[in-house]
Amino acid sequence: MDEREFKRRTMQFGLDVIKLVGELPRSTAGIAIGRQLVRCGPSVGANYRAACRARSTADMVAKLGIVEEEADESAYWLEMIALADLLPRTRVEPCHKEASEILAMVVASRKTLKGH
Secondary structure, eight states: OOHHHHHHHHHHHHHHHHHHHHTSOSSHHHHHHHHHHHHHHHHHHHHHHHHHTOSSHHHHHHHHHHHHHHHHHHHHHHHHHHHTTSSOHHHHHHHHHHHHHHHHHHHHHHHHHHTO
C-alpha cells in the first residue's frame, strides 16, 4: 500500500469513527467514551500525514510512534464500547478491525525504518 492510499485509508477510519461516535447513547458513559474516541480516531490520519512530512528517518519513526499510539487507543475505546454494550458488536467490529489493521501496518513500518 502506498502513501496516498494509506492517507486515504486513515482519513476514512477517522470519518468512520466520527459516525460511530454519533450513534453512541447520550449516557454518561457514552459521552465520556465518545469524547475519548473522537479525539484519537481522527488523529490517526492527521498524525500519519505529519509523519509523511518528516525531515528524517528518526523523525518519521517518532511520528509513526504517535500514529501507533492513537490507533491502539482507538482500538481500546472501540473494545470498551462493545464490552459495555453501548453499541452492537456488529456495528463496532468493522472499525475495530480497521484500527487493528492500521496498527499492525504502522508497527511493521516502524520496525522496517528502525532497521535502516
